[in-house]
Amino acid sequence: MPISDAPPLTRFLARLLRHSALSEEEQEVILSLNGQTVLASARRDIICPRTVDHASLVADGLVGRFEQMQDGERQITAIFIPGDLCDLHSVVCPTAEWALEAFGEAKILLLAHRDLRAVAMKHPAIAMAFWRDTVVDASILAKWVGNLGRRNARSRLAHLLCEIGLRIEQARLGSRTTFDFPITQTQLGDALGLSSVHVNRMIQALRRAELIERFDRRILIKDWDRLVAIAEFDPAFLLGDSAIDRIHDEPAGRFRSQENLRT
Amino acid sequence: MPISDAPPLTRFLARLLRHSALSEEEQEVILSLNGQTVLASARRDIICPRTVDHASLVADGLVGRFEQMQDGERQITAIFIPGDLCDLHSVVCPTAEWALEAFGEAKILLLAHRDLRAVAMKHPAIAMAFWRDTVVDASILAKWVGNLGRRNARSRLAHLLCEIGLRIEQARLGSRTTFDFPITQTQLGDALGLSSVHVNRMIQALRRAELIERFDRRILIKDWDRLVAIAEFDPAFLLGDSAIDRIHDEPAGRFRSQENLRT
DNA sequence: CGACTCTTTGATCCCGATCAAGTTCAGTGG
DNA sequence: CCACTGAACTTGATCGGGATCAAAGAGTCG
Numbered sequence: 001m002p003i004s005d006a007p008p009l010t011r012f013l014a015r016l017l018r019h020s021a022l023s024e025e026e027q028e029v030i031l032s033l034n035g036q037t038v039l040a041s042a043r044r045d046i047i048c049p050r051t052v053d054h055a056s057l058v059a060d061g062l063v064g065r066f067e068q069m070q071d072g073e074r075q076i077t078a079i080f081i082p083g084d085l086c087d088l089h090s091v092v093c094p095t096a097e098w099a100l101e102a103f104g105e106a107k108i109l110l111l112a113h114r115d116l117r118a119v120a121m122k123h124p125a126i127a128m129a130f131w132r133d134t135v136v137d138a139s140i141l142a143k144w145v146g147n148l149g150r151r152n153a154r155s156r157l158a159h160l161l162c163e164i165g166l167r168i169e170q171a172r173l174g175s176r177t178t179f180d181f182p183i184t185q186t187q188l189g190d191a192l193g194l195s196s197v198h199v200n201r202m203i204q205a206l207r208r209a210e211l212i213e214r215f216d217r218r219i220l221i222k223d224w225d226r227l228v229a230i231a232e233f234d235p236a237f238l239l240g241d242s243a244i245d246r247i248h249d250e251p252a253g254r255f256r257s258q259e260n261l262r263t
Numbered sequence: 264m265p266i267s268d269a270p271p272l273t274r275f276l277a278r279l280l281r282h283s284a285l286s287e288e289e290q291e292v293i294l295s296l297n298g299q300t301v302l303a304s305a306r307r308d309i310i311c312p313r314t315v316d317h318a319s320l321v322a323d324g325l326v327g328r329f330e331q332m333q334d335g336e337r338q339i340t341a342i343f344i345p346g347d348l349c350d351l352h353s354v355v356c357p358t359a360e361w362a363l364e365a366f367g368e369a370k371i372l373l374l375a376h377r378d379l380r381a382v383a384m385k386h387p388a389i390a391m392a393f394w395r396d397t398v399v400d401a402s403i404l405a406k407w408v409g410n411l412g413r414r415n416a417r418s419r420l421a422h423l424l425c426e427i428g429l430r431i432e433q434a435r436l437g438s439r440t441t442f443d444f445p446i447t448q449t450q451l452g453d454a455l456g457l458s459s460v461h462v463n464r465m466i467q468a469l470r471r472a473e474l475i476e477r478f479d480r481r482i483l484i485k486d487w488d489r490l491v492a493i494a495e496f497d498p499a500f501l502l503g504d505s506a507i508d509r510i511h512d513e514p515a516g517r518f519r520s521q522e523n524l525r526t
Numbered sequence: 527c528g529a530c531t532c533t534t535t536g537a538t539c540c541c542g543a544t545c546a547a548g549t550t551c552a553g554t555g556g
Numbered sequence: 557c558c559a560c561t562g563a564a565c566t567t568g569a570t571c572g573g574g575a576t577c578a579a580a581g582a583g584t585c586g
Contacts, residue, residue: 019356067409070495075412077405089402092395093282093502098405121387128383131394132355138401139352141408142340142361146330148411149338149456153574184532193412198574200534232333239356416542447564461542463566479565 008059008109009033011083011171018170018240019136020129029119029126035111040102047100047108054110055087061106062182065098066190076191077141079164079183083171088133091116104182136239143237148193151232156192157202158231161212163238165221170240177221271322271372272296274346274434281433281503282399283392292382292389298374303365310363310371317373318350324369325445328361329453339454340404342366342427342446346434352397354379367445399502406500411456414495419455420465421494424475426501428484433503440484 013030016022022030037059040047047056056063058080065078065086077098080086086100091113102108120127140163147156165176174180185203186196194202206212211227213220221227276293279285285293300322303310310319310326319326321343328341328349340361343349349363354376365371383390403426410419428439437443448466449459457465469475474490476483484490 065405067405067413069409069413073413075409077408089398092391093398093402095499095502097499120391124384124387124390127387127390127394128355131390131397134394134397134401135352135356138397138404139356141401141404142328142330144408145340145404145411146332146338148408149453150330150332150336186532190412195575196533197535197576201574204534236358236360239358449564458543459565460544460567464542467566 008057008082008107011059012057012085015083015085015171016129016133019132020125022125022129026123026126029123033111033115033119035109037107037109040106040108047102052087052090052094052097053114054112055085055090055116056100057085057109057111058082059107059109062103063106063108064101064103064187064191066101068099074190075193076187077144078137079191081164081167081171082173085111085133088116088130089137091120091130103184103187139237139239153192153194153198153202154205155231156194157188157199157206158211158227159233160188160192161219161221162224162228162231162233162235165219165224166235166238166240170238177224179219180217181219182217271320271345271370275320275348278346278348278434279392279396282395283388285388285392289386289389292386296374296378296382298372300370300372303369303371310365315350315353315357315360316377317375318348318353318379319363320348320372320374321345322370322372325366326369326371327364327366327450327454329364331362337453338456339450340407341400342454344427344430344434345436348374348396351379351393352400354383354393366447366450402500402502416455416457416461416465417468418494419457420451420462420469421474421490422496423451423455424482424484425487425491425494425496425498428482428487429498429501429503433501440487442482443480444482445480 009031013022013027016030017027035054035057040061040063060082063080063084063086064076065080066074066076068074078086087098089098094113116130120130143159143163147159151159162176164181165179168174168179169176184196185199188194189196189199192199203212203215206227207215209226211221211223211230213222227233272294276285276290279293280290298317298320303324303326323345326343326347326349327339328343329337329339331337341349350361352361357376379393383393406422406426410422414422425439427444428442431437431442432439446454447459448462451457452459452462455462466475466478469490470478472489474484474486474493476485490496
């Protein structure tokens with residue numbers, strides 16, 4: 001009963017092509033993967049993989065990955081938008097169980113590990129692309145560590161908005177300054193390591209400073225440059241669109257001389 | 264002028280084998296990689312890759328990866344011990360520049376991207392192992408996000424000590440309760456998102472509670488279980504030693520039925 | 527209409543930052 | 557051998573960002 005699976009896979013492929021070069025044939029292989037579409041309803045709907053045998057491709061809506069503390073508190077460790085494959089890592093580490101929750105209503109395409117692994121083993125370039133996708137994810141994660149550890153509430157919020165805006169633009173789902181973002185302030189707090197009360201106050205602060213507007217379910221960034229400045233946002237970590245590595249062969253592997261290093 | 268390169272590569276291979284199955288031949292391929300050994304002297308010694316063409320394998324000492332804020336503050340995003348390949352991600356994303364600093368004196372083996380990439384392209388199992396290694400790194404990163412976002416100073420410190428202890432034990436560099444850890448309290452603060460002053464006080468608190476001892480350059484954990492409890496430490500995220508994926512072929516790819524999911 | 531979830535606002539509290547000395551200790555050079 | 561230096565560690569006093577508690581709007585849905 002597959003509902004139109006094509007669009008999500010097309011988006012996923014587009015995401016891969018943003019950082020990796022794939023041949024016509026390899027692209028075809030990705031597009032011809034098949035999976036099962038499911039709806040993750042309501043907020044708080046949890047997809048809890050436990051030695052699971054499939055990966056989850058976001059077809060529609062917003063999905064968060066989170067850590068649960070013993071006292072029930074949550075920390076969101078990633079936010080996924082349509083075209084993102086939340087679980088790609090689980091293809092190589094099925095035991096790594098990272099819980100997922102849908103923000104609002106989400107549509108998800110489940111892809112079997114078995115198929116993904118087969119594809120990766122057969123096509124080295126696809127394996128590299130999958131690996132690279134995991135690296136992009138990790139890069140964002142490292143940035144979040146920096147934000148949580150060393151920035152105040154205002155900058156953290158600003159940074160998250162910049163990040164999401166840019167990712168949405170890259171994914172052709174909207175512009176960096178105007179996009180849907182159906183997430184509650186409590187969830188925002190869980191992502192930023194803040195209480196929902198304080199998130200509310202920070203949003204108001206940004207609104208009063210004429211930086212953002214209309215903050216329900218939809219963001220409008222009125223002054224991108226100033227928001228970027230507050231966030232100390234440097235888009236490099238998203239590893240997007242740059243000629244990241246179309247280079248499968250680069251100049252001879254000599255070692256760069258480095259100061260501070262003695263052989 | 265290669266000084267004995269063998270041990271670090273052996274350690275790296277051991278690390279890979281902890282999560283991935285490799286054939287004799289594939290193991291041989293890893294061990295016969297060659298690189299250049301360098302010393303990163305003193306603390307604050309920085310290896311700053313910028314579209315760099317090699318990856319850094321820690322042969323000896325401790326290395327940290329960090330983010331630098333505009334005001335000069337740092338946030339450490341990963342701590343690497345001997346046998347860790349800090350830069351593996353850079354093989355697929357050479358533009359992802361994550362700064363590295365040596366804690367104390369460190370010996371590093373530089374491996375050319377060119378070689379690593381060639382090896383990965385030729386041997387799918389090695390590519391998967393590399394990818395998996397990146398996933399382990401990301402898993403730790405996600406845990407750090409959880410700690411920074413939702414735990415207090417005491418738990419964070421306890422968690423880091425548990426993590427390092429266990430990783431050192433896995434790497435056969437010591438036991439989880441007794442190990443060298445040559446890091447200053449300022450650096451510890453940079454890793455935990457705390458000021459050095461507060462790190463100092465938390466260490467004293469743990470010491471007073473008879474949980475740890477002798478905190479200079481060397482850790483002795485006196486009550487592992489209680490420390491684990493304070494940290495809410497669950498070693499699963501290290502993805503170590505378990506039979507993670509010796510399974511290159513698992514049962515037919517059916518989808519697990521899941522509550523909360525409607526097709 | 528009530529029930530529920532989300533947002534908003536105010537009051538108070540506390541964890542951890544910051545500021546400012548002081549102490550220890552390994553060099554290092556006279 | 558001792559004075560000088562500089563990096564770590566320690567301690568105390570004070571400050572403030574954000575948590576927490578409490579309660580009141582504001583949609584939205586059955």
